[in-house]
Amino acid sequence: xxxxxxxxxxxxxxxxxxxxxxxxxxxxxxxxxxxxxxxxxxxxxxxxxxxxxxxxxxxxxxxxxx
Amino acid sequence: xxxxxxxxxxxxxxxxxxxxxxxxxxxxxxxxxxxxxxxxxxxxxxxxxxxxxxxxxxxxxxxxxxxxxxxxxxxxxxxxxxxxxxxxxxxxxxxxxxxxxxxxxxxxxxxxxxxxxxxxxxxxxxxxxxxxxxxxxxxxxxxxxxxxxxxxxxxxxxxxxxxxxxxxxxxxxxxxxxxxxxxxxxxxxxxxxxxxxxxxxxxxxxxxxxxxxxxxxxxxxxxxxxxxxxxxxxxxxxxxxxxxxxxxxxxxxxxxxxxxxxxxxxxxxxxxxxxxxxxxxxxxxxxxxxxxxxxxxxxxxxxxxxxxxxxxxxxxxxxxxxxxxxxxxxxxxxxxxxxxxxxxxxxxxxxxxxxxxxxxxxxxxxxxxxxxxxxxxxxxxxxxxxxxxxxxxxxxxxxxxxxxxxxxxxxxxxxxxxxxxxxxxxxxxxxxxxxxxxxxxxxxxxxxxxxxxxxxxxxxxxxxxxxxxxxxxxxxxxxxxxxxxxxxxxxxxxxxxxxxxxxxxxxxxxxxxxxxxxxxxxxxxxxxxxxxxxxxxxxxxxxxxxxxxxxxxxxxxxxxxxxxxxxxxxxxxxxxxxxxxxxxxxxxxxxxxxxxxxxxxxxxxxxxxxxxxxxxxxxxxxxxxxxxxxxxxxxxxxxxxxxxxxxxxxxxxxxxxxxxxxxxxxxxxxxxxxxxxxxxxxxxxxxxxxxxxxxxxxxxxxxxxxxxxxxxxxxxxxxxxxxxxxxxxxxxxxxxxxxxxxxxxxxxxxxxxxxxxxxxxxxxxxxxxxxxxxxxxxxxxxxxxxxxxxxxxxxxxxxxxxxxxxxxxxxxxxxxxxxxxxxxxxx
Numbered sequence: 001x002x003x004x005x006x007x008x009x010x011x012x013x014x015x016x017x018x019x020x021x022x023x024x025x026x027x028x029x030x031x032x033x034x035x036x037x038x039x040x041x042x043x044x045x046x047x048x049x050x051x052x053x054x055x056x057x058x059x060x061x062x063x064x065x066x
Numbered sequence: 067x068x069x070x071x072x073x074x075x076x077x078x079x080x081x082x083x084x085x086x087x088x089x090x091x092x093x094x095x096x097x098x099x100x101x102x103x104x105x106x107x108x109x110x111x112x113x114x115x116x117x118x119x120x121x122x123x124x125x126x127x128x129x130x131x132x133x134x135x136x137x138x139x140x141x142x143x144x145x146x147x148x149x150x151x152x153x154x155x156x157x158x159x160x161x162x163x164x165x166x167x168x169x170x171x172x173x174x175x176x177x178x179x180x181x182x183x184x185x186x187x188x189x190x191x192x193x194x195x196x197x198x199x200x201x202x203x204x205x206x207x208x209x210x211x212x213x214x215x216x217x218x219x220x221x222x223x224x225x226x227x228x229x230x231x232x233x234x235x236x237x238x239x240x241x242x243x244x245x246x247x248x249x250x251x252x253x254x255x256x257x258x259x260x261x262x263x264x265x266x267x268x269x270x271x272x273x274x275x276x277x278x279x280x281x282x283x284x285x286x287x288x289x290x291x292x293x294x295x296x297x298x299x300x301x302x303x304x305x306x307x308x309x310x311x312x313x314x315x316x317x318x319x320x321x322x323x324x325x326x327x328x329x330x331x332x333x334x335x336x337x338x339x340x341x342x343x344x345x346x347x348x349x350x351x352x353x354x355x356x357x358x359x360x361x362x363x364x365x366x367x368x369x370x371x372x373x374x375x376x377x378x379x380x381x382x383x384x385x386x387x388x389x390x391x392x393x394x395x396x397x398x399x400x401x402x403x404x405x406x407x408x409x410x411x412x413x414x415x416x417x418x419x420x421x422x423x424x425x426x427x428x429x430x431x432x433x434x435x436x437x438x439x440x441x442x443x444x445x446x447x448x449x450x451x452x453x454x455x456x457x458x459x460x461x462x463x464x465x466x467x468x469x470x471x472x473x474x475x476x477x478x479x480x481x482x483x484x485x486x487x488x489x490x491x492x493x494x495x496x497x498x499x500x501x502x503x504x505x506x507x508x509x510x511x512x513x514x515x516x517x518x519x520x521x522x523x524x525x526x527x528x529x530x531x532x533x534x535x536x537x538x539x540x541x542x543x544x545x546x547x548x549x550x551x552x553x554x555x556x557x558x559x560x561x562x563x564x565x566x567x568x569x570x571x572x573x574x575x576x577x578x579x580x581x582x583x584x585x586x587x588x589x590x591x592x593x594x595x596x597x598x599x600x601x602x603x604x605x606x607x608x609x610x611x612x613x614x615x616x617x618x619x620x621x622x623x624x625x626x627x628x629x630x631x632x633x634x635x636x637x638x639x640x641x642x643x644x645x646x647x648x649x650x651x652x653x654x655x656x657x658x659x660x661x662x663x664x665x666x667x668x669x670x671x672x673x674x675x676x677x678x679x680x681x682x683x684x685x686x687x688x689x690x691x692x693x694x695x696x697x698x699x700x701x702x703x704x705x706x707x708x709x710x711x712x713x714x715x716x717x718x719x720x721x722x723x724x725x726x727x728x729x730x731x732x733x734x735x736x737x738x739x740x741x742x743x744x745x746x747x748x749x750x751x752x753x754x755x756x757x758x759x760x761x762x763x764x765x766x767x768x769x770x771x772x773x774x775x776x777x778x779x780x781x782x783x784x785x786x787x788x789x790x791x792x793x794x795x796x797x798x799x800x801x802x803x804x805x806x807x808x809x810x811x812x813x814x815x816x817x818x819x820x821x822x823x824x825x826x827x828x829x830x831x832x833x834x835x836x837x838x839x840x841x842x843x844x845x846x847x848x849x850x851x852x853x854x855x856x857x858x859x860x861x862x863x864x865x866x867x868x869x870x871x872x873x874x875x876x877x878x879x880x881x882x883x884x885x886x887x888x889x890x891x892x893x
Contacts, residue, residue, distance in 0.1 A: 021318060021336060024574065025343070028314055029307075035553060036306045047558070048298035050149055050223040051289050 070218075070539055073532035074147045076434050078160040080529065082140035083427060083434070085168060087517055089132030090423070094510045096125040101503035103693070104655065105496060107684065110693035115179040117693045119614025123190045124178045129415060130188060130278065132171045137423040138282040139163070139206070142229055144430060145289040146213055149223045151537040155212025159205050166202035170195060181612035182252040185647055186267045188274045189243050193254045196244040203240065207233050214561045218540045221558040224305040228285030230561070231313050231568045235277040238572060243270035247717060249710045253608070257718060260642025261329055264650055269320035269576070276316040279414065280382075283422055284312075287355050287379060290426050294371050300357035304350055311347035314571045315340050322393035325402065326624040327650060328639040334395075341393035348386030355379040370445035374425035377453060381417030385410065400471045403620055403654040405495070409463035416456045416509060424448070424516060431520050435527025444519045451512030458505030462498035470495055475628040478861070483631050486859040487807065488657040493689050593640040596771045598720045599764075601708050601734040606764030608711070609757055610649070613695065620651035621660040621768065634661030634668050634769065641772050644720050656692060661769035665849075669769075672852035673741055674748040675812065675822045676762045686811040686822075698758040703738075705731050705755075737763060748821050788841035789862075792870040801871030804864055808856060809872075817875045819884030822852070827878050828886050835891025841869050 102109040103118045110117045143160065147153060154160050173195050177183075183190040191199070210233060214226065222230075243266055246254040258266050292299050299305055321329060321337030356379055359366065366372045388410055392401050401407065432439050439445060473491040476484040485491055547556045557564050599607060610616075623629050625636040637660055642648055662669045671679070678685060681699055683692040709727040716722050722730075738754035741762055745752050752758070792798065806815065812823035819825030824832055833843050845865060847855035856865060876893065 022339065025314060025340075028571075029311060032307055032310045036303045039303065039306075044302045045298075047221055047223060048292075048302040050219070050221075051145075051225070051292045052296070052298060 068539070069536045072151070072218075072535050072537055073153055074535060075143070075153055075157060075160065075531075076529070076533050077531045078154065078157070078164060079140055079144040079430070080434055081161075081164050082136050082143060083430060085164070086133060086136040086140055086423060086427065087520065089128055089136055089171060090420075091510075091513060091517065093125060093128030093133045094506070094513055096121055096128055098503065098506045098510055100125055101499070101506045104691060105499040105503055107691050107693050112694055112696065114181070114695075114697050117613065117695075119617050119693075120179055120181055120183075122614060122617045123183060123187075124175055126188060127174050127178065127190065128171070130274070131174070134279060134283075134415075134419050134423070135167065135171075137419070137426065138232075138278075138286070139167070140430070141286040141290070141426055142210070142282065145225060145286070146210065146229065148535075149219070149226060149289065150213055150217035151219055151535070152213060152217050155209050155216060159209035159212075163202055163206045163209060166198065166205065170198050170202060173198070177252060181614075183611060183614065184246065184254070184256065185611040185614070185616050185649065186243070186256070186263075187271055187652065189240075189267065189270055192252050193244070193246050193248050194251065196240070196246070199240060200244075203233075203237060207237065211561065211565075218537050220540065222561060222564065223288070224299070224302065224309060225285040225288040227309050227558075227564065227568075228281045228288065230565055231309070231572075232277045232282040232285070234565060234568050235273060235281075235313075235317070235572050238576065239270045239273050239277065243267060247714050249714050250707060253707065253711075255646040255711075255714050255718060258646070258648075259718070260645045260648050261639045263646065263648040264324055264327070264642075265321065265329060265333065267648070268323040269317075272320040272323060273317055275411075275414070276312075276319075279419055280316075281312065283382075283419060284308075284351055286422060286426060287351075287375075287382075290422075290429055291355055291358050291375055291379070294369070294375065294425070294429055295359050295362050295365070297358060297362060300354050300360065304354045308347050308351040308354060310571070312344075312351070313568060314574075315344050315347060317572050317576055319344060319393065322398070323652065324650075325393070325395055325398040326626070327622050328637045328642065338393050338395065341390040345387055345390050349383055352379055352383035352386070355382075370442060370449050371425045371428045373446070373449050374421045374428065374452075377449075378418050378421035378425065381413055381421070381456075385414040385418060388413070399624075399626065401467060403652070404467035404471050405463040405498075405653075406467035406471075407653060409460045409467065412463070413456070413460055416452070416459065420509075421452065424452070424513075427516075427520065431523055432527065434530060435524055436530050437523060437527030440519050440522035440526060444515055448512040448516045448519070451508050451515065455505045455507070455509030455512060458508060459502050460505070462501040462505070466495035466498035466502075469498075474632070475626070477628070482858055483628065486632065488632075489687055489689050489807070492655075492691060496691070592643075593638065593772055596641055596643065598644050598715070598722055599767060600737055601712060601730040602737045602760050602763040603767040604711055604715070605703055605705070605708065605734065606760035606762070606767075607649075609698070609761050610764055611647075615659075616649050616651045618651075618653065618655035618692070620654050620658045622650040623658055623660050629658070632668065633658045634664055635772070638772070641769075644715075646715065646718055646720075659765070659768055661773075663766040663768040663770040664773040665770070667769065667773065667849065668854070668858075670849060670852060671765070672748075672822065673744045673762045673766070674750060675852050676765055677745055677750055677752070677758060678821050680758055680761065685820075688806070688810075695758075698761055699752070699756060701757045702755050703757050703760050705734060708734060750821055786842060786845050786857075788837035788869065789866040791837070791873055792867060793874075797867050798871055798874055800864075801867035801869075801874075804860065804868040805871050808859060808868065812853065814880075814882075814884075816878070816880035817872070818880040818882055819887075824887045825884040826872055827875050827880055827883060829876070829890050829892055830886035830888045831891050832888035835889075835893070837873065840872060841865075844869055844872070 099109060100118055100122050114120070143154060174191050177192060177195065178190060182192050184192060210229065214222065214230075245258075246256045248254045256263055288299055288305060318340035319337050321333040322341045323337075325334050325338070356376065359372070359376070362372075366376055391397050392406065392410060428439060428445055470491045473485045473494060478484050545560075547553070557567070621637075623633045623636045630636050657669065659669065661667045662671070664670055675686070677699070679692075680695045682694050682696075683690040684694075708730045712722055712727040712730045716727070735754060738759045741759050742752055742754035792801070805817075812820065813826050814820045814823075817826035824830075829835065831839065833839060833848070843853075845855065845857045847853040849855065856868070860868065
């Protein structure tokens with residue numbers, strides 16, 4: 001346990017936490033960007049329409065504005 | 067394809083919408099009251115449950131958890147049913163959630179007003195209410211995930227992701243920040259102490275902002291903005307990146323609330339770096355929202371709902387730029403502890419949360435009641451009242467912040483603080499406090515107009531409790547990824563896996579950024595002289611917490627010369643090891659108190675001074691905006707809790723001797739008797755069993771254990787001969803004004819003396835009555851007795867004027883003069 005605490009303290013002194021945090025984030029971020037832009041356009045367009053695709057024709061006919 | 071008829075539950079949406087409106091008005095009204103209290107203490111009404119320290123947390127809790135919380139649930143219950151094309155999973159859970167949440171809010175308001183508080187910002191509520199929050203929150207989550215499970219769409223829209231992330235993260239935050247050990251039904255101590263408590267609290271505090279005030283609202287933005295603009299979100303791809311980047315980054319940033327404070331430097335840097343990185347996803351979200359209106363900007367001119375949305379989204383962008391800037395050390399050194407923080411959170415609260423809530427309700431209510439909005443014109447007026455209110459609120463606070471910060475830090479050419487008296491910096495910003503209150507009043511006026519408009523809209527419509535929708539049944543898809551199906555597209559139809567990855571993103575950051583909790587013991591240098599609080603000091607500390615003193619006074623001297631010169635030695639992590647909870651504070655409406663107990667220190671005041679100050683702060687300093695606490699003098703200290711408190715503290719690792727809880731009240735009474743005797747020696751009629759005695763004991767504990775022998779301040783005195791006496795009217799008038807600012811609090815406005823200081827108008831002197839003696843007393847003071855050395859505050863010519871004025875009032879024989887003290891000296 002003391003060894004672990006010592007190691008953690010040493011890491012802190014050397015700024016290793018910032019480096020780990022930054023590297024993890026950059027890897028995740030790059031992966032998400034690559035993956036997101038490889039999604040099919042038809043799928044993305046369909047998902048973007050979700051809020052507008054309401055199947056409730058029976059009510060709320062007077063609510064065009066505001 | 068065959069369709070199914072389903073019924074959306076609008077009743078629960080209506081309930082939450084009504085609660086939003088009601089608690090919004092309450093929260094804003096209390097906000098206006100505390101703004102007025104800061105402008106003038108008369109608005110505290112000398113009443114315990116109405117003082118600033120107690121109702122400021124009511125304001126923040128009412129606005130965050132009652133107004134914004136109910137607004138979140140309104141939007142979630144409305145949009146989720148429609149996006150998932152199904153009724154909520156369980157009506158019973160929906161109404162349990164609603165009534166449970168309202169009960170929590172009512173209990174919160176009552177307990178906070180009565181002074182039951184953990185003193186951890188935005189997590190003030192005591193343990194029974196914390197448990198209730200957890201139960202109700204779990205019911206909400208169960209209902210939400212149940213609804214997701216029975217949805218009739220394959221993929222989850224981005225708004226739902228934000229709801230999931232909010233629920234998951236708030237659950238984690240609430241549980242880990244609320245680990246506390248009960249002392250009684252409404253009193254507990256957190257398991258964390260000092261530095262650990264600060265890191266956990268601001269890991270929670272910042273992410274409460276992130277995952278309660280931001281991510282759910284982003285979900286609402288991604289749903290209601292496209293609805294009202296009648297066009298899809300500008301870039302769904304950007305939405306995906308926005309979501310994951312935000313969820314991943316936000317959780318790391320908490321330590322930016324603790325820059326220059328007693329936490330590991332690497333944690334501070336981590337907070338800063340991730341805060342600056344946060345600009346990218348935040349602005350991505352803002353741009354995504356605003357560009358959704360491309361081709362529809364002409365409608366913004368006419369449509370108040372879109373107007374509110376545009377300002378809300380823009381304010382989100384502004385706040386998320388301002389926040390990271392405040393998280394850099396350079397800017398933080400200026401803005402922290404000032405009103406800048408208050409201005410910043412109100413841009414977020416009033417414009418982002420407030421305006422998005424108003425826009426959502428303007429959109430929702432007419433649809434729930436199958437009618438049109440009663441008055442578009444009134445809604446437009448509301449928009450402009452609100453916008454003007456925000457500007458009049460925020461700009462004066464930014465002005466006040468810069469003014470105060472620069473005054474705190476300014477030195478004379480001789481190397482002294484130019485404004486050593488904290489009161490000077492308060493007086494300077496009072497006009498801004500009045501203007502801020504006016505801004506709040508305008509914002510509240512707009513909200514009242516909104517309520518009238520909504521009530522009239524409701525009256526002209528008819529409520530649709532169970533809205534009918536025709537939907538197609540969910541086609542069957544394989545559980546595994548289909549051929550050609552991308553991983554994220556697959557993830558969007560697998561809520562459990564999706565939630566898992568959200569948890570991973572949140573937990574990774576939490577684990578890495580909370581490593582100090584594991585290594586903190588070895589990182590804190592032990593300070594051998596630090597002693598646990600005596601029973602009386604512990605009781606006094608709990609009164610300090612009860613009265614919400616931390617809302618105005620920090621206990622964190624940062625390592626800046628401007629702070630060590632003003633307050634004393636800078637703070638060390640090792641001196642907070644017995645602080646359950648920590649009291650570092652986040653705002654200095656009054657001065658820092660970390661060194662208030664250092665004998666001879668810059669902040670030290672005598673017991674008599676504290677007594678008179680709590681009784682009537684304006685008597686001690688006419689310009690003070692601190693409320694009076696007369697009940698501390700009449701209330702008997704509740705010593706029945708001492709043993710339980712000591713027992714819990716021992717359990718938390720505070721090194722009281724074995725069995726000490728049985729002896730604690732004996733020590734308490736001994737120490738109380740000593741303080742009472744000192745006060746009685748100053749002519750104050752008091753018994754040892756009063757709360758004020760415990761409060762004074764706590765004040766005198768602050769910083770005392772690590773003070774150097776004889777105090778941290780230099781004790782050798784400069785011998786200065788008296789300057790020539792000035793006798794012209796102008797000099798004496800100026801001397802009188804200086805006397806009123808620096809001396810009258812302790813010697814009376816006419817020099818007649820009071821419970822603290824001796825009479826200056828008679829021929830009796832405690833430290834000699836020659837001109838040299840008197841000037842020497844003014845110049846060097848008697849810090850050990852609470853009289854500051856005026857040479858640190860006044861320029862030589864000012865010292866000469868105040869000295870001349872003091873000499874001029876000898877023999878004036880004012881009414882109510884204090885009895886002679888010291889030895890006679892006939893001039």
